[in-house]
Amino acid sequence: MAFALLVLAALAFGGWGLWRAFGPQPANARDTLRTQASRIDILEQEVATLKRSDQISRQANTDLQGTLAERDEEIASLRADIAFYERFVGSTAQRHGLSVHELKLQPQRDPQLWHFVATLTQNLNRGAVNRGRLLLMVEASNGGRMQKLGWGELRQQPNAPGIEYSFKYFQQIEGDLVLPVGVKPVRVIARLVPAAGSPMEQSFTWGDATVGAPANR
Template sequence: MAEDPRYHAPMPDSQLPEHPHPRAHLALLILLAAALLFGLWGVWTVVGARGGEAATVGSELDGLRQQVATLARSDQVSREANQDLQGTLAERDEEVSALRADVAFYERLVGSTSQRRGLTVHGLRLQPQGEGAWHFTATLTQTLNRAAVSRGRLTLAVEGSRNGSLERLEWSDLRPQDDAMGAEYSFKYFQQLEGDILLPEGFTPLRVHVRLAPVGAPAVDGSFPWADAAGDVAPRSSPDA
């Protein structure tokens, strides 16, 4: 059987498949690489800008935190200074009030229109010292005989309750170890006599009695409610019944 000459005849050049030129491949690769680099540059630019903005915001936040801390500290210092000032003013007010009270007392005592009185306990003040101890300040006056000097001894007695029963503590009970005869005084117009007493545990004081035993003269007594004597203003005495 004769072969078909169509199967062995060479194909004309115009019918062969065309292959791309190597330079076209290179140009395509360069174009792809350029596009990739451009995309990476765009991403880097955006990330860098966002990073710069974040750093700026962080710096601003740090600055604001520092300002808040500084203002808070300044406010604290101002508050402390204001409290100190208020305390100082309160102390000055107390000193002024005490001085005014002293001036009024001196005017009543030695003024030309003051009433002359014999030896008396003008006032008594009690201040707690802790653990049953109390510090007393007794103001003694005498204007009846302004040329004379009053001398004698002062003693205290305290009435109160303990274990549901009324009880009276004498000077020897309040100061069992010293000054058994009383605290000495000596003055011409007035004197503030100070000392300490000790109350036993469980004793509730109600009233304090003051006795002045002048040399060569009858004793002088005065009494004060304990609550008044232990207050801020020393009360004036009232005669014992």
């Protein structure tokens, strides 16, 4: 009897397994799977799109901030220019004779080569044209001894003429200097030789003349 019951139980369990494997599935099961798979694809695409949109928004915001910073710098520069011009051509501007208002040097790729920009000004003789030449000299230490490098040596041309200038109120003069190997510059001397009148000299420490220059020396 027990054996017969065991056989019947085994047959019943086997039949249930066959029905689970081969029996009919719900009519919408495959459609449901396809719908869910399609939904997953759509959601993944939406996530990818949102991530990309977020990246673009972040980059656009970064670009905007950079543009705003550039505009602020440009406005500040223009205001400084206006203030500079008013000092010399404004109705209340103080009168100054011929001088080197500013001298700046920037290092170039060649470690011995420097580019200079000298700003010449005057408003003492309003409307009068000032003409002449600008020359630079450099006081430098070489092996513990001070020496003065002349314009011809700095330009690598023994009889190099000065750079001509001609202006009423101000003018920027540019050029290049070549320092000998091993020297340590200490001071720059700007010499103005006007077409009429006596020459004049102004000195600038090397540190002041190179403020803001890349520290690659």
